[in-house]
Amino acid sequence: LKFLLDHCSLSSDKHKKLPPGPFALPIICNILWNRKSLSEIECILRDMHTKYGSIIRFNFGFHQAISITTHELAHKALIQHGAIFADRPSALDPNSFITTNRYSISSASCGLLWRLFRRNLTSGILHASRVKSYGHTRKRVLQILINRLKEQDKSNESICVVDYFQYAMFCFLVHMCFGEKLNEEIIRDIETIQRKLLTSFGQFNMLALVPILGKIIFRKKRNKLYELRRNQLSVLIPLIRARKEHEKKTQCQVGEGDMVVCYVDTLLNLRLPNGGRKLTEEEIVPLCSEFLNAGTDTTSTAMQWIMANLVKYPCIQAKLLSEIEGVVGPGEEIKEDDLKNMPYLRAVVLEGLRRHPPSHFLIPHTVTEDITIDGRLVPKNAIVSFTITDMGWDPKVWEDPMEFKPERFLTGDDGLEQKVFDITGSREIKMMPFGAGRRICPGLSVALLHLEYFVANLVKEFEWTTKDGDEVDLTEKQVFTVVMKNPLRVHLSPRNIG
């Protein structure tokens, strides 16, 4: 009904201005989309773009959807008309399937609350000075990761590294979120419930497209989601309470000589807009959950892809090692301050994000009013999708786009100077692994820091090869992020540099 009303409300003039696209009945379309994986949807969209052009229209469930594929149009939408394109479609929020009034930055509509939460994250816990104050934690997590890899390597079996990367990133974010050095058992409990919720949310995304029908037909699934939510509250609320108690006692934690404020501290002190109340514990939980989920798999997936390419192309690993040897002396570790003197490392990380973006789509956007882009109407409330790989793999912008060539981000006579490259896309979008414009990933800087810091130290510590010359397979598979279908398995030889 909503679909028909939306259509009828468009005058025939407006209809003519809609982008081209295939005709499909909403209900059939809904069933078809429901059965497709994200990678299949990506292929279908690519075919539709070849047929209909750079901006197309299609039906997604009962909703109008627009897909934008070129750099120029993405820049027009996300940067030049950023305010209009910054909203999120409420229809796709899986939370809307079970309940309302749950807070998260990524699904919040672009209003006062979203601004408040986003500013709290970017100028609070993800501010450069705060991220720096977690240097001790970063070092400790790196050491745990290295020790575990060394321990595993003793077995002389090849090691599947992605789980180690994932756990390291998760530990770090748990510490930033709850501020305590939690024991392994609690970290595992948090990880288990977060993972269960993350995997179930995939199914509920689709159910959210047909909320009323979905609530009736999928009652069992809905109840299961409620139960997972209850479990999540029972694990996370005691940690939030502990932080409240802690705050009462000290206002700040003294750990290894550092004053550490964590994400929960900032949320406990936040007041809702217009002099409103503080957040309840139940309202803080989804914000913590989002913080942990948004930063763990994205960063560990990117790290796996980068290391896979370093194993596949030993000459790139050797070049990176030679840069490392030029920066750190014998017996020294690579510190955060050293990273700015490592242009090749930065190029390797950027190339990893271009060639293997952890997500192939931005989180869906919507527009707050009718707007015309390139002569085509994007109607108010349409779901707007941007495919990240269309930008990063475009042969018109990138030579040999499917090749892994860090040199494309370097310049100078010796080819070792960093090219000026704006990953935020504010002047021009060439690739957008973190999105662009008002909704750009607020974790961008911390993610780049972690990728550089961990990749550099892992290459300094070990020679990365495969056992008995096994091939590294770069085939992709869509899970929560786009991961390696055959996860990277490696043989590690300690290098003993310094």
Ligand code: HEM
């Ligand atoms: C390599 C690592 C990462 C990648 C590739 C990545 C990528 C992205 C992308 C593509 C978006 C959607 C942007 C859009 O819809 O326009 C996003 C949003 C978001 N990311 Fe990240 N991300 C990474 C790490 C992180 C980290 C470490 C955090 C926090 C600790 C984080 C927190 C968020 C949040 C809260 C949003 C929602 C922003 C909003 O809607 O306003 N991300 N990220």
